Amino acid sequence: MDFSHVELSYQDQKFLDETRAFIDKHVTDEVLARQLEFGENFDEQVHLALGEAGYLASDWKAETDGGFSPVRRRIFALEIARAHTPWYHWGTTSVVARLVQQFGAPELAGKVVPGVLSGEIRLCLGYTEPEGGSDVATCKTRAVRDGDAWVINGSKMFTSNAQNARYVFLLTNTDPQGPKHKNLTMFLVPLDSPGIEIQGIRTLDGDRTNIVYYSDVRVDDLHRIGEVNGGWTVMRAALDSEHGMVDPEDHGLQYIAAMAGHGDVMAEVVDTVAALVAKVDDRSVKYRLGRAVARMEAALSTPGMFGRVAIAQTMRDIAPDLMDILGAASALPTDAPSAASDGAAEHLYRLSLPLGIYGGTLEVFRNMIAQHALGLGRPHYG
Ligand SMILES: Cc1cc2nc3c(=O)[nH]c(=O)nc-3n(C[C@H](O)[C@H](O)[C@H](O)COP(=O)(O)OP(=O)(O)OC[C@H]3O[C@@H](n4cnc5c(N)ncnc54)[C@H](O)[C@@H]3O)c2cc1C
Numbered sequence: 001m002d003f004s005h006v007e008l009s010y011q012d013q014k015f016l017d018e019t020r021a022f023i024d025k026h027v028t029d030e031v032l033a034r035q036l037e038f039g040e041n042f043d044e045q046v047h048l049a050l051g052e053a054g055y056l057a058s059d060w061k062a063e064t065d066g067g068f069s070p071v072r073r074r075i076f077a078l079e080i081a082r083a084h085t086p087w088y089h090w091g092t093t094s095v096v097a098r099l100v101q102q103f104g105a106p107e108l109a110g111k112v113v114p115g116v117l118s119g120e121i122r123l124c125l126g127y128t129e130p131e132g133g134s135d136v137a138t139c140k141t142r143a144v145r146d147g148d149a150w151v152i153n154g155s156k157m158f159t160s161n162a163q164n165a166r167y168v169f170l171l172t173n174t175d176p177q178g179p180k181h182k183n184l185t186m187f188l189v190p191l192d193s194p195g196i197e198i199q200g201i202r203t204l205d206g207d208r209t210n211i212v213y214y215s216d217v218r219v220d221d222l223h224r225i226g227e228v229n230g231g232w233t234v235m236r237a238a239l240d241s242e243h244g245m246v247d248p249e250d251h252g253l254q255y256i257a258a259m260a261g262h263g264d265v266m267a268e269v270v271d272t273v274a275a276l277v278a279k280v281d282d283r284s285v286k287y288r289l290g291r292a293v294a295r296m297e298a299a300l301s302t303p304g305m306f307g308r309v310a311i312a313q314t315m316r317d318i319a320p321d322l323m324d325i326l327g328a329a330s331a332l333p334t335d336a337p338s339a340a341s342d343g344a345a346e347h348l349y350r351l352s353l354p355l356g357i358y359g360g361t362l363e364v365f366r367n368m369i370a371q372h373a374l375g376l377g378r379p380h381y382g
Helices: 010-026 029-038 044-052 055-060 070-082 089-103 106-118 231-242 260-277 283-300 304-326 340-355 362-373
Strands: 123-126 142-146 149-156 167-173 184-190 196-202 208-220
Touching (some): 010 044, 010 070, 044 055, 044 106, 055 070, 055 089, 070 260, 089 106, 089 167, 089 231, 142 167, 149 184, 167 231, 184 231, 260 283, 260 340, 283 304, 304 362
Antiparallel strands (some): 142 149, 149 208, 167 184, 196 208
16 A cells, blocks of 8 residues: 655645635535534535536546546545535435446436536435345336336335435336346436335434335336346446445555545544543543554555445444543534534444445445455355
Protein backbone atom coordinates (compact mmCIF):
# COMPACT_ATOMS: atom_id res chain seq x y z
CA MET A 1 0.00 0.00 0.00
CA ASP A 2 1.25 3.47 -0.89
CA PHE A 3 0.91 5.97 1.97
CA SER A 4 2.70 8.80 0.20
CA HIS A 5 1.27 12.29 0.25
CA VAL A 6 -0.57 13.45 -2.89
CA GLU A 7 0.69 16.89 -3.93
CA LEU A 8 -2.17 18.82 -5.48
CA SER A 9 -1.54 20.73 -8.68
CA TYR A 10 -2.70 24.35 -8.82
CA GLN A 11 -5.80 23.30 -10.80
CA ASP A 12 -6.67 20.49 -8.40
CA GLN A 13 -6.25 22.79 -5.40
CA LYS A 14 -8.61 25.23 -7.13
CA PHE A 15 -11.06 22.39 -7.72
CA LEU A 16 -10.87 21.47 -4.03
CA ASP A 17 -11.51 25.07 -2.95
CA GLU A 18 -14.42 25.48 -5.36
CA THR A 19 -15.96 22.14 -4.42
CA ARG A 20 -15.67 22.89 -0.71
CA ALA A 21 -17.29 26.31 -1.21
CA PHE A 22 -20.06 24.74 -3.32
CA ILE A 23 -20.83 22.09 -0.73
CA ASP A 24 -20.68 24.58 2.15
CA LYS A 25 -23.17 26.75 0.28
CA HIS A 26 -25.65 23.95 -0.45
CA VAL A 27 -25.32 21.57 2.51
CA THR A 28 -26.71 24.06 4.98
CA ASP A 29 -27.65 23.65 8.64
CA GLU A 30 -31.29 23.31 7.49
CA VAL A 31 -30.36 20.45 5.16
CA LEU A 32 -28.55 18.67 8.01
CA ALA A 33 -31.43 19.30 10.43
CA ARG A 34 -33.88 17.77 7.92
CA GLN A 35 -31.60 14.76 7.57
CA LEU A 36 -31.58 14.29 11.34
CA GLU A 37 -35.36 14.56 11.52
CA PHE A 38 -36.37 12.48 8.48
CA GLY A 39 -33.34 10.26 7.82
CA GLU A 40 -33.86 10.26 4.05
CA ASN A 41 -30.17 10.38 3.12
CA PHE A 42 -31.30 12.55 0.25
CA ASP A 43 -32.04 16.21 -0.33
CA GLU A 44 -33.56 17.16 -3.65
CA GLN A 45 -32.21 20.71 -3.76
CA VAL A 46 -28.68 19.55 -3.00
CA HIS A 47 -28.97 16.73 -5.53
CA LEU A 48 -30.25 19.02 -8.29
CA ALA A 49 -27.53 21.56 -7.53
CA LEU A 50 -24.88 18.83 -7.81
CA GLY A 51 -26.42 17.83 -11.14
CA GLU A 52 -26.60 21.36 -12.49
CA ALA A 53 -22.99 22.08 -11.54
CA GLY A 54 -21.89 18.96 -13.44
CA TYR A 55 -20.63 17.04 -10.40
CA LEU A 56 -22.95 14.07 -10.93
CA ALA A 57 -21.94 13.69 -14.58
CA SER A 58 -18.24 13.99 -13.72
CA ASP A 59 -18.59 11.42 -10.95
CA TRP A 60 -20.52 9.00 -13.16
CA LYS A 61 -18.33 9.18 -16.25
CA ALA A 62 -14.93 7.60 -16.70
CA GLU A 63 -12.04 10.04 -16.97
CA THR A 64 -11.66 9.13 -20.66
CA ASP A 65 -15.29 10.21 -21.24
CA GLY A 66 -14.84 13.57 -19.54
CA GLY A 67 -15.31 12.41 -15.93
CA PHE A 68 -13.21 13.24 -12.90
CA SER A 69 -9.52 12.38 -12.79
CA PRO A 70 -8.72 9.96 -9.91
CA VAL A 71 -7.44 12.87 -7.76
CA ARG A 72 -10.58 14.95 -8.28
CA ARG A 73 -12.82 11.91 -7.72
CA ARG A 74 -11.10 11.40 -4.39
CA ILE A 75 -11.35 15.07 -3.46
CA PHE A 76 -15.03 15.10 -4.35
CA ALA A 77 -15.80 11.95 -2.33
CA LEU A 78 -13.95 13.30 0.72
CA GLU A 79 -15.61 16.71 0.58
CA ILE A 80 -19.08 15.17 0.21
CA ALA A 81 -18.37 12.98 3.26
CA ARG A 82 -16.77 15.79 5.30
CA ALA A 83 -19.94 17.86 5.01
CA HIS A 84 -22.22 14.88 5.92
CA THR A 85 -24.02 15.48 2.64
CA PRO A 86 -27.22 13.41 2.62
CA TRP A 87 -26.68 11.63 -0.64
CA TYR A 88 -26.01 7.92 -0.02
CA HIS A 89 -28.55 7.06 -2.70
CA TRP A 90 -26.41 8.50 -5.47
CA GLY A 91 -24.48 5.22 -5.26
CA THR A 92 -27.63 3.25 -6.06
CA THR A 93 -28.64 5.58 -8.85
CA SER A 94 -25.26 5.58 -10.54
CA VAL A 95 -24.89 1.77 -10.41
CA VAL A 96 -28.36 1.16 -11.82
CA ALA A 97 -27.85 3.78 -14.55
CA ARG A 98 -24.75 1.87 -15.65
CA LEU A 99 -26.72 -1.37 -15.80
CA VAL A 100 -29.51 0.29 -17.78
CA GLN A 101 -26.91 1.49 -20.26
CA GLN A 102 -25.24 -1.92 -20.40
CA PHE A 103 -28.28 -4.21 -20.49
CA GLY A 104 -31.33 -2.03 -21.30
CA ALA A 105 -32.79 -0.93 -24.64
CA PRO A 106 -30.89 2.10 -26.05
CA GLU A 107 -34.21 3.97 -26.21
CA LEU A 108 -34.72 3.50 -22.46
CA ALA A 109 -31.11 4.37 -21.60
CA GLY A 110 -31.41 7.50 -23.77
CA LYS A 111 -34.41 8.53 -21.66
CA VAL A 112 -32.98 7.69 -18.26
CA VAL A 113 -29.26 8.50 -18.25
CA PRO A 114 -29.48 12.26 -19.05
CA GLY A 115 -32.05 12.67 -16.24
CA VAL A 116 -29.78 10.78 -13.85
CA LEU A 117 -26.86 13.06 -14.64
CA SER A 118 -28.95 16.22 -14.25
CA GLY A 119 -30.18 14.90 -10.88
CA GLU A 120 -33.86 14.82 -11.84
CA ILE A 121 -34.08 11.03 -12.11
CA ARG A 122 -33.17 8.84 -9.13
CA LEU A 123 -33.13 5.05 -9.15
CA CYS A 124 -33.65 2.64 -6.25
CA LEU A 125 -33.20 -1.09 -5.69
CA GLY A 126 -36.10 -3.55 -5.36
CA TYR A 127 -34.45 -6.89 -4.58
CA THR A 128 -35.29 -7.84 -0.98
CA GLU A 129 -38.68 -9.38 -0.17
CA PRO A 130 -40.49 -9.65 3.16
CA GLU A 131 -39.66 -13.36 3.39
CA GLY A 132 -35.92 -12.92 3.00
CA GLY A 133 -33.25 -10.93 1.26
CA SER A 134 -29.95 -12.76 1.64
CA ASP A 135 -30.86 -15.32 -0.99
CA VAL A 136 -32.33 -12.87 -3.48
CA ALA A 137 -32.74 -15.55 -6.12
CA THR A 138 -35.72 -16.98 -4.18
CA CYS A 139 -37.67 -13.95 -5.43
CA LYS A 140 -41.45 -14.43 -5.46
CA THR A 141 -42.59 -11.16 -7.01
CA ARG A 142 -44.16 -12.26 -10.27
CA ALA A 143 -43.99 -10.66 -13.71
CA VAL A 144 -46.33 -12.17 -16.32
CA ARG A 145 -46.20 -11.28 -19.99
CA ASP A 146 -49.29 -9.66 -21.49
CA GLY A 147 -48.71 -8.68 -25.13
CA ASP A 148 -46.09 -5.92 -25.24
CA ALA A 149 -46.32 -5.40 -21.52
CA TRP A 150 -45.76 -7.23 -18.23
CA VAL A 151 -48.02 -7.42 -15.20
CA ILE A 152 -46.24 -7.38 -11.84
CA ASN A 153 -47.56 -8.57 -8.48
CA GLY A 154 -45.70 -8.89 -5.19
CA SER A 155 -43.98 -6.88 -2.50
CA LYS A 156 -40.47 -5.69 -1.74
CA MET A 157 -38.97 -4.92 1.64
CA PHE A 158 -36.41 -2.18 2.33
CA THR A 159 -36.66 -0.32 -0.98
CA SER A 160 -34.63 2.62 0.26
CA ASN A 161 -35.26 6.02 -1.31
CA ALA A 162 -38.33 4.82 -3.29
CA GLN A 163 -40.11 7.98 -2.12
CA ASN A 164 -37.56 10.14 -3.96
CA ALA A 165 -36.92 7.92 -6.98
CA ARG A 166 -38.47 7.91 -10.45
CA TYR A 167 -37.81 4.21 -11.11
CA VAL A 168 -37.17 1.03 -9.15
CA PHE A 169 -34.72 -1.55 -10.46
CA LEU A 170 -36.94 -4.53 -9.79
CA LEU A 171 -36.07 -8.20 -9.51
CA THR A 172 -38.97 -10.42 -10.60
CA ASN A 173 -39.70 -14.08 -11.11
CA THR A 174 -40.87 -14.82 -14.64
CA ASP A 175 -40.91 -18.61 -14.45
CA PRO A 176 -41.80 -20.03 -11.00
CA GLN A 177 -41.39 -23.62 -12.24
CA GLY A 178 -38.05 -22.87 -13.87
CA PRO A 179 -34.63 -23.66 -12.38
CA LYS A 180 -33.27 -21.29 -9.72
CA HIS A 181 -31.22 -18.40 -11.15
CA LYS A 182 -32.73 -19.04 -14.61
CA ASN A 183 -36.23 -17.77 -13.87
CA LEU A 184 -35.52 -14.14 -13.01
CA THR A 185 -36.02 -10.97 -15.04
CA MET A 186 -35.09 -7.38 -14.19
CA PHE A 187 -37.22 -4.32 -14.94
CA LEU A 188 -36.85 -0.60 -14.47
CA VAL A 189 -40.36 0.14 -13.24
CA PRO A 190 -41.70 3.72 -13.12
CA LEU A 191 -42.69 4.32 -9.51
CA ASP A 192 -45.68 6.45 -10.49
CA SER A 193 -47.30 3.42 -12.19
CA PRO A 194 -50.85 2.62 -10.99
CA GLY A 195 -50.82 -0.26 -8.49
CA ILE A 196 -47.66 0.77 -6.60
CA GLU A 197 -47.94 1.66 -2.93
CA ILE A 198 -44.93 2.91 -0.95
CA GLN A 199 -44.98 2.73 2.85
CA GLY A 200 -42.20 4.29 4.92
CA ILE A 201 -40.25 2.44 7.63
CA ARG A 202 -37.78 4.03 10.07
CA THR A 203 -34.73 2.00 11.03
CA LEU A 204 -32.88 1.86 14.33
CA ASP A 205 -30.37 4.51 13.25
CA GLY A 206 -33.13 6.91 12.21
CA ASP A 207 -32.93 6.28 8.46
CA ARG A 208 -35.99 5.94 6.30
CA THR A 209 -36.55 2.98 4.02
CA ASN A 210 -39.76 1.49 2.58
CA ILE A 211 -41.90 -1.51 1.92
CA VAL A 212 -43.37 -1.34 -1.60
CA TYR A 213 -46.45 -3.25 -2.78
CA TYR A 214 -47.06 -4.07 -6.45
CA SER A 215 -50.64 -4.93 -7.45
CA ASP A 216 -51.28 -5.59 -11.16
CA VAL A 217 -48.62 -3.07 -12.15
CA ARG A 218 -48.32 -2.85 -15.95
CA VAL A 219 -44.94 -2.09 -17.40
CA ASP A 220 -43.96 -1.92 -21.05
CA ASP A 221 -41.44 -4.47 -22.35
CA LEU A 222 -39.18 -1.51 -23.15
CA HIS A 223 -38.52 -1.36 -19.40
CA ARG A 224 -37.05 -4.87 -19.26
CA ILE A 225 -33.32 -4.83 -18.40
CA GLY A 226 -31.55 -7.82 -19.93
CA GLU A 227 -33.00 -11.05 -21.28
CA VAL A 228 -36.23 -12.70 -20.16
CA ASN A 229 -35.15 -15.22 -17.47
CA GLY A 230 -31.64 -13.79 -17.81
CA GLY A 231 -31.99 -11.47 -14.82
CA TRP A 232 -29.32 -13.25 -12.81
CA THR A 233 -26.63 -12.04 -15.23
CA VAL A 234 -27.76 -8.46 -14.62
CA MET A 235 -28.09 -9.04 -10.85
CA ARG A 236 -24.59 -10.50 -10.64
CA ALA A 237 -23.14 -7.33 -12.16
CA ALA A 238 -25.21 -5.25 -9.73
CA LEU A 239 -24.26 -7.31 -6.68
CA ASP A 240 -20.56 -7.42 -7.57
CA SER A 241 -20.56 -3.66 -7.61
CA GLU A 242 -22.52 -3.41 -4.33
CA HIS A 243 -20.27 -5.98 -2.66
CA GLY A 244 -17.11 -4.12 -3.68
CA MET A 245 -15.98 -7.00 -5.89
CA VAL A 246 -14.62 -4.78 -8.62
CA ASP A 247 -10.96 -4.71 -9.58
CA PRO A 248 -8.93 -2.04 -7.77
CA GLU A 249 -7.39 0.61 -9.98
CA ASP A 250 -3.63 1.18 -10.16
CA HIS A 251 -3.65 4.76 -8.85
CA GLY A 252 -4.85 3.55 -5.42
CA LEU A 253 -6.99 6.63 -4.79
CA GLN A 254 -10.43 5.05 -4.87
CA TYR A 255 -12.25 3.70 -1.82
CA ILE A 256 -10.82 0.24 -1.31
CA ALA A 257 -13.94 -1.43 0.09
CA ALA A 258 -17.70 -1.22 -0.22
CA MET A 259 -19.18 0.99 2.53
CA ALA A 260 -15.81 2.68 3.05
CA GLY A 261 -17.66 6.01 3.24
CA HIS A 262 -19.13 4.72 6.50
CA GLY A 263 -15.55 4.17 7.63
CA ASP A 264 -15.02 7.92 7.25
CA VAL A 265 -17.97 8.49 9.58
CA MET A 266 -16.38 6.14 12.12
CA ALA A 267 -13.02 7.93 11.83
CA GLU A 268 -14.65 11.28 12.47
CA VAL A 269 -16.37 10.00 15.62
CA VAL A 270 -13.13 8.45 16.90
CA ASP A 271 -11.37 11.81 16.35
CA THR A 272 -14.15 13.68 18.16
CA VAL A 273 -14.01 11.36 21.16
CA ALA A 274 -10.19 11.44 21.22
CA ALA A 275 -10.25 15.25 21.31
CA LEU A 276 -12.73 15.22 24.18
CA VAL A 277 -10.81 12.78 26.37
CA ALA A 278 -7.29 13.82 25.36
CA LYS A 279 -6.50 15.22 28.81
CA VAL A 280 -8.13 12.47 30.86
CA ASP A 281 -5.38 10.77 32.85
CA ASP A 282 -6.85 7.30 33.12
CA ARG A 283 -5.13 4.16 31.85
CA SER A 284 -8.38 2.43 31.04
CA VAL A 285 -9.54 5.35 28.87
CA LYS A 286 -6.17 5.44 27.09
CA TYR A 287 -6.22 1.71 26.52
CA ARG A 288 -9.72 1.64 25.10
CA LEU A 289 -9.16 4.67 22.92
CA GLY A 290 -5.88 3.25 21.64
CA ARG A 291 -7.54 -0.06 20.87
CA ALA A 292 -10.39 1.72 19.05
CA VAL A 293 -7.93 3.74 16.93
CA ALA A 294 -5.86 0.66 16.07
CA ARG A 295 -8.96 -1.35 15.09
CA MET A 296 -10.30 1.55 13.04
CA GLU A 297 -7.04 2.07 11.14
CA ALA A 298 -6.82 -1.64 10.39
CA ALA A 299 -10.42 -1.69 9.12
CA LEU A 300 -9.91 1.37 6.92
CA SER A 301 -6.86 -0.27 5.35
CA THR A 302 -8.60 -3.56 4.57
CA PRO A 303 -9.66 -3.98 0.94
CA GLY A 304 -12.62 -5.56 -0.86
CA MET A 305 -15.09 -7.87 0.87
CA PHE A 306 -12.72 -8.19 3.83
CA GLY A 307 -12.89 -4.43 4.30
CA ARG A 308 -16.67 -4.38 4.09
CA VAL A 309 -16.82 -6.84 7.01
CA ALA A 310 -13.98 -5.17 8.93
CA ILE A 311 -15.56 -1.71 8.80
CA ALA A 312 -19.00 -2.80 10.02
CA GLN A 313 -17.66 -5.23 12.63
CA THR A 314 -15.17 -2.66 13.94
CA MET A 315 -17.92 -0.09 14.18
CA ARG A 316 -20.02 -2.54 16.20
CA ASP A 317 -17.09 -3.36 18.49
CA ILE A 318 -15.66 0.08 19.18
CA ALA A 319 -18.86 2.17 19.44
CA PRO A 320 -19.71 0.79 22.93
CA ASP A 321 -16.11 1.46 24.05
CA LEU A 322 -16.31 5.04 22.79
CA MET A 323 -19.60 5.50 24.66
CA ASP A 324 -18.11 4.04 27.85
CA ILE A 325 -15.13 6.37 27.66
CA LEU A 326 -17.47 9.36 27.44
CA GLY A 327 -19.63 8.21 30.34
CA ALA A 328 -23.39 8.02 30.83
CA ALA A 329 -24.13 11.25 28.89
CA SER A 330 -22.94 9.48 25.74
CA ALA A 331 -26.24 7.57 25.70
CA LEU A 332 -28.08 10.81 24.94
CA PRO A 333 -28.78 11.38 21.24
CA THR A 334 -27.67 14.29 19.06
CA ASP A 335 -29.29 17.58 20.02
CA ALA A 336 -30.28 16.37 23.51
CA PRO A 337 -29.08 18.83 26.17
CA SER A 338 -25.85 17.53 27.79
CA ALA A 339 -25.30 14.84 25.13
CA ALA A 340 -21.62 13.85 25.08
CA SER A 341 -19.93 14.45 21.71
CA ASP A 342 -23.33 15.73 20.50
CA GLY A 343 -24.51 12.12 20.37
CA ALA A 344 -21.93 11.09 17.74
CA ALA A 345 -20.83 7.91 19.55
CA GLU A 346 -24.41 6.95 20.30
CA HIS A 347 -25.33 7.41 16.64
CA LEU A 348 -22.31 5.36 15.58
CA TYR A 349 -23.55 2.57 17.81
CA ARG A 350 -27.01 2.59 16.23
CA LEU A 351 -25.58 2.94 12.71
CA SER A 352 -23.32 -0.08 13.17
CA LEU A 353 -26.25 -2.49 13.42
CA PRO A 354 -27.98 -1.85 10.07
CA LEU A 355 -24.57 -1.31 8.46
CA GLY A 356 -23.90 -5.00 9.05
CA ILE A 357 -27.18 -5.86 7.29
CA TYR A 358 -27.78 -3.74 4.23
CA GLY A 359 -26.02 -4.61 1.03
CA GLY A 360 -25.64 -8.14 2.48
CA THR A 361 -25.27 -9.23 6.11
CA LEU A 362 -21.89 -9.81 7.75
CA GLU A 363 -22.69 -13.52 8.12
CA VAL A 364 -23.35 -13.82 4.40
CA PHE A 365 -20.19 -11.85 3.58
CA ARG A 366 -18.14 -14.11 5.85
CA ASN A 367 -19.50 -17.09 3.96
CA MET A 368 -18.62 -15.49 0.64
CA ILE A 369 -15.09 -14.78 1.86
CA ALA A 370 -14.70 -18.36 3.11
CA GLN A 371 -16.11 -19.87 -0.06
CA HIS A 372 -14.87 -17.59 -2.83
CA ALA A 373 -11.80 -15.79 -1.45
CA LEU A 374 -10.36 -18.58 0.72
CA GLY A 375 -11.65 -21.53 -1.33
CA LEU A 376 -13.04 -23.38 1.70
CA GLY A 377 -16.07 -24.79 -0.12
CA ARG A 378 -19.77 -24.35 0.57
CA PRO A 379 -20.82 -23.91 4.20
CA HIS A 380 -22.53 -26.80 6.03
CA TYR A 381 -25.30 -25.77 8.38
CA GLY A 382 -26.11 -29.24 9.73
C1 LIG B 1 -31.61 0.07 6.29
C2 LIG B 1 -31.72 -0.96 5.21
C3 LIG B 1 -31.76 -0.55 3.89
C4 LIG B 1 -31.89 -1.50 2.88
N1 LIG B 1 -32.03 -1.05 1.58
C5 LIG B 1 -32.32 -1.96 0.62
C6 LIG B 1 -32.65 -1.53 -0.70
O1 LIG B 1 -32.63 -0.33 -1.01
N2 LIG B 1 -33.05 -2.46 -1.60
C7 LIG B 1 -33.10 -3.79 -1.30
O2 LIG B 1 -33.47 -4.57 -2.17
N3 LIG B 1 -32.75 -4.23 -0.07
C8 LIG B 1 -32.38 -3.35 0.88
N4 LIG B 1 -32.08 -3.78 2.15
C9 LIG B 1 -32.20 -5.20 2.43
C10 LIG B 1 -30.88 -5.88 2.75
O3 LIG B 1 -30.12 -6.08 1.61
C11 LIG B 1 -31.28 -7.17 3.44
O4 LIG B 1 -31.81 -6.79 4.72
C12 LIG B 1 -30.13 -8.13 3.64
O5 LIG B 1 -29.69 -8.61 2.39
C13 LIG B 1 -30.55 -9.31 4.54
O6 LIG B 1 -31.75 -9.84 4.15
P1 LIG B 1 -32.94 -10.02 5.20
O7 LIG B 1 -33.07 -8.78 6.00
O8 LIG B 1 -34.13 -10.47 4.47
O9 LIG B 1 -32.43 -11.13 6.20
P2 LIG B 1 -32.48 -12.72 5.97
O10 LIG B 1 -31.91 -13.03 4.62
O11 LIG B 1 -33.85 -13.20 6.28
O12 LIG B 1 -31.46 -13.20 7.08
C14 LIG B 1 -31.84 -13.33 8.46
C15 LIG B 1 -30.61 -13.73 9.25
O13 LIG B 1 -30.09 -14.98 8.74
C16 LIG B 1 -28.74 -14.85 8.38
N5 LIG B 1 -28.48 -15.60 7.15
C17 LIG B 1 -29.24 -15.64 6.03
N6 LIG B 1 -28.69 -16.43 5.10
C18 LIG B 1 -27.53 -16.91 5.63
C19 LIG B 1 -26.52 -17.76 5.16
N7 LIG B 1 -26.54 -18.30 3.94
N8 LIG B 1 -25.49 -18.04 6.00
C20 LIG B 1 -25.41 -17.50 7.25
N9 LIG B 1 -26.36 -16.67 7.75
C21 LIG B 1 -27.39 -16.39 6.96
C22 LIG B 1 -28.52 -13.37 8.12
O14 LIG B 1 -27.16 -13.00 8.33
C23 LIG B 1 -29.45 -12.74 9.14
O15 LIG B 1 -28.80 -12.66 10.39
C24 LIG B 1 -31.92 -2.87 3.18
C25 LIG B 1 -31.84 -3.28 4.51
C26 LIG B 1 -31.73 -2.35 5.53
C27 LIG B 1 -31.66 -2.82 6.94
